[in-house]
Amino acid sequence: MLKIGDFSRLSQVSIKTLRYYDEVGLLKPTQVNQVSGYRYYSMVQLRQLHRILALRNLGFSLDQIGYVLETDLSTDELRGMLRLRRAEQQQRLLKEQECLERVEALLQLIHQENTTNTDAVIIKKVESQRFASIRKTISAYNQVGQLFGALFRAFPGAAARGPCFAIWHDDEHKDQDVDAEACVPVDEKYQGLSTLRCADLPMVKVASVIHHGAYNTLTQSYQMVLKWVEANGYQVHGPIREIYLQCGEPLRQDDHSYVTEIQVPIALDRGGRRVGNN
Amino acid sequence: MLKIGDFSRLSQVSIKTLRYYDEVGLLKPTQVNQVSGYRYYSMVQLRQLHRILALRNLGFSLDQIGYVLETDLSTDELRGMLRLRRAEQQQRLLKEQECLERVEALLQLIHQENTTNTDAVIIKKVESQRFASIRKTISAYNQVGQLFGALFRAFPGAAARGPCFAIWHDDEHKDQDVDAEACVPVDEKYQGLSTLRCADLPMVKVASVIHHGAYNTLTQSYQMVLKWVEANGYQVHGPIREIYLQCGEPLRQDDHSYVTEIQVPIALDRGGRRVGNN
DNA sequence: CGTACGCCCTCCAGCAACGGGAGAGTCAAG
DNA sequence: CTTGACTCTCCCGTTGCTGGAGGGCGTACG
Numbered sequence A, B: 001m002l003k004i005g006d007f008s009r010l011s012q013v014s015i016k017t018l019r020y021y022d023e024v025g026l027l028k029p030t031q032v033n034q035v036s037g038y039r040y041y042s043m044v045q046l047r048q049l050h051r052i053l054a055l056r057n058l059g060f061s062l063d064q065i066g067y068v069l070e071t072d073l074s075t076d077e078l079r080g081m082l083r084l085r086r087a088e089q090q091q092r093l094l095k096e097q098e099c100l101e102r103v104e105a106l107l108q109l110i111h112q113e114n115t116t117n118t119d120a121v122i123i124k125k126v127e128s129q130r131f132a133s134i135r136k137t138i139s140a141y142n143q144v145g146q147l148f149g150a151l152f153r154a155f156p157g158a159a160a161r162g163p164c165f166a167i168w169h170d171d172e173h174k175d176q177d178v179d180a181e182a183c184v185p186v187d188e189k190y191q192g193l194s195t196l197r198c199a200d201l202p203m204v205k206v207a208s209v210i211h212h213g214a215y216n217t218l219t220q221s222y223q224m225v226l227k228w229v230e231a232n233g234y235q236v237h238g239p240i241r242e243i244y245l246q247c248g249e250p251l252r253q254d255d256h257s258y259v260t261e262i263q264v265p266i267a268l269d270r271g272g273r274r275v276g277n278n
Numbered sequence C: 001c002g003t004a005c006g007c008c009c010t011c012c013a014g015c016a017a018c019g020g021g022a023g024a025g026t027c028a029a030g
Numbered sequence D: 001c002t003t004g005a006c007t008c009t010c011c012c013g014t015t016g017c018t019g020g021a022g023g024g025c026g027t028a029c030g
Helices: A002-013 A016-023 A043-057 A062-070 A074-112 A142-152 A215-231 B006-010 B015-023 B043-057 B061-072 B075-115 B139-155 B217-233
Strands: A039-041 A122-126 A129-138 A166-168 A178-185 A197-201 A204-212 A233-235 A238-244 A259-268 B038-040 B122-126 B129-138 B164-167 B178-185 B197-201 B206-214 B234-236 B238-245 B259-268
Touching: A002 A016, A002 B238, A016 A039, A043 A062, A043 B122, A043 B206, A043 B238, A043 B259, A062 A074, A062 A259, A074 A215, A074 B075, A122 B043, A129 A142, A142 A166, A142 A178, A166 B234, A204 A215, A204 B043, A215 A233, A233 B197, A238 B043, A259 B217, B006 B015, B006 B038, B006 B043, B006 B238, B015 B038, B043 B061, B061 B075, B075 B217, B129 B164, B139 B164, B139 B178, B206 B217, B217 B234
Parallel strands: none
Antiparallel strands: A122 A204, A129 A178, A129 A197, A166 A178, A166 A238, A204 A259, A233 A259, A238 A259, B122 B206, B129 B178, B129 B197, B164 B178, B164 B238, B206 B259, B234 B259, B238 B259
């Protein structure tokens, strides 16, 4: 019979952990002195503890280990649990890997650009959403205000379900003949008017960045998020959206209090990934 | 000004999380109604929240994020933190990867052997330890008892610092002319006698398994642990140790109450890894 | 004018797997 | 008998939240 300290040294498991395993019923000492409460372990328990440690090394939770130990399961059941465990572990591995890649991408970006403001880009899913819109080719990006004017004359702004936004349909940056769409989200039962387009935005994964400042500085945020997308191994995958979270009436190009979100739909780039050591 | 629910929908961050960030001081609402306690957020806070989420995606803890946000750090400092983060994340990735490999190795082992008892092997570090011993070539493994007889005649067993053990120096299994060493751990200040060898065990990483049962079934455990070592991509790296955690006097080959630990020193195999899908 | 409903609040408990420490009791040797 | 090493229980803390109880606030409806 071994006292807990000896058992701890022999198994290289801390006393705290042994007591915890006792408490949760994973490994009860063969003998407990009822007066003093002292725990006494036998050598046979060392083998049980070894099984516990082995299963822990495979990433099972203590609950699962308890189940495995008390249920004398067949080879097939064990195989099933292991397959499940493998799938789960593959998921976790993937997440950790993605996290590492994001860190490395940012390091490389800083290395290249020597800029600090690249850390506010996040990836998120945007739900599908019905919207009413007017689409037209305009002379420049900042002329989209007139499209919104037309939109709100046709559609009572009060019925909007959220902040209005623009969609840029061109694949590349253009200084003129911009294929623009001015949009306002509406109830999903709304069916549209003759003068208005009505459609559903598809659900997409986007890289999103919040621009706080005047519209005439928006290009900086655009460049930043596009570089981020590239550095993180994504490809632009659909028209970019520009959401006017906060703006004023009348619209001004140099109002510093405006808040705008840029959403760049993305998909994983199938090509090579980043290289380099920085 | 947005109520917490609106801010939550806009940012896709749960209300609970927003309140938590308020509590820990990461993101305080711009305005709080002192009477009702209602929190009111501005659009500008959406940008701050985005930064928080971006840093969280990089794997930083909320404490670290708080530090980054309130300390307006330079590009160099940021780069330093990111490098640190990268190193840490690489470590985590490695651990998850090893865990996955262990699971896959076990699956493959079960696939090949259709046996269930392969889950009690663990890897551990064994501390260096001074020991006294007698080394001799004997006719068979089970003759090591006579070596221990000689050892304890020369050395008072009471001074042992732990369970005695054997070292098998042969590289392969042998049915005769076994190069065996009977050992007993001693105090580290002990210097040895003329008839006894005295040396220090090196600190090594071992694959360890506890055998509970008679000595004449030990071979099964040996085969099991050796297969495990191979399946997990390790190589045997030094003489195998056999530790007699529980044995009796007189020694018997068929006593089922004996407990013995087998320790196989290992190193990573540089060659290819497992393949196959099971 | 009451009330029902949808928000919002604070406070507390819980997760997983222990680690740290207080305060008190136990064991074996000298 | 005393000393010192060992052990016990109990409680709190960790991380980043989630869930729920119990109650206040605001507005729309009958």
